[in-house]
Amino acid sequence: MPLKMLFRKTFPARDYDLGLTFTSGQAFRWDQTARGWEGVVAGRWVCLTQDETTITCETASPAGDWLWVVDYLQLGVEMKRITGTFPIDGPMLSALRSCRGLRLLKQDPWEVLASYILSSTKQIVQIRQVVATLCRSYGLLLPVPPGHPPAHSFPGPKAITRCSEAELRACKMGFRAPYLKAAAQAVDAGRLDLGALGRLPVKQARERLMALPGVGPKVANCVLLSAYNFPTAFPLDVWVLRALRELYFQGKRPILKRLLRFSEAHFGPWSGYAQLYLFHYKRVILKNRKNHL
DNA sequence: TACCAGGAGAGCG
């Protein structure tokens, strides 16, 4: 029996809270276990642990230059260069205090597009369930440590195009099944080049995404922010909507267009990153102050 | 049991 090995590397990392980052609604496949935070990055099973000044990454297959995890976690980003551009107002300062170490990941475009198509009208727990079922059903088995339960890759566009709508619905994605399949077909056929999107101006990239059925402004902005880190992509979901109304508009209900204009002007060149802080702040810290839509 | 969560799109004036 061949000896299975683990591959491990430690990186310097400050101002980084893995748990906060993985539970902030931007990624759906991370699990906290006795071993650490387990997930799949760039087609590998990984386990991440951290202390005050470092993050350690462990995999079950040769890891090459490890740039794939450096890029995913955006370890080269200095937080002060981002947060220093945020407006200095009460709500923003509170959000920064409550969400210290919250980071924006840079994730695989297809996984992000597919996951957010599946996210509409679902809560984070349910999105996680659907994505997990989809990966278990149509993803590839990945190398894991001895005795570890199986881990699966996120199924690529090609794999999804081979599924019937009924098979996709069996993963509990409901009316989103045809949307996912159409997106998979567009990517697989080359009608949508996800690799090229990141090099377009944000407005054009958004238009390309919104041409897909099931992709509106919110999902498109999520993809632009999570997969390409477009700094001004600002996903306006219900939580951010509530946060903006409560914290900046005295509970009033300005129309969406006005809110979007306000956000871009007020939160600055990294408004998308600011959105991440507002989202988490409202959803986790202020969740009980309910101000209806 | 009825209702809620929470985006996109279709239909309507």
Added chain:
DNA sequence: CGCTCTCATGGT
């Protein structure tokens, strides 16, 4: 445009 309804599912 701007409003309202529907879509599928799991949880209270």
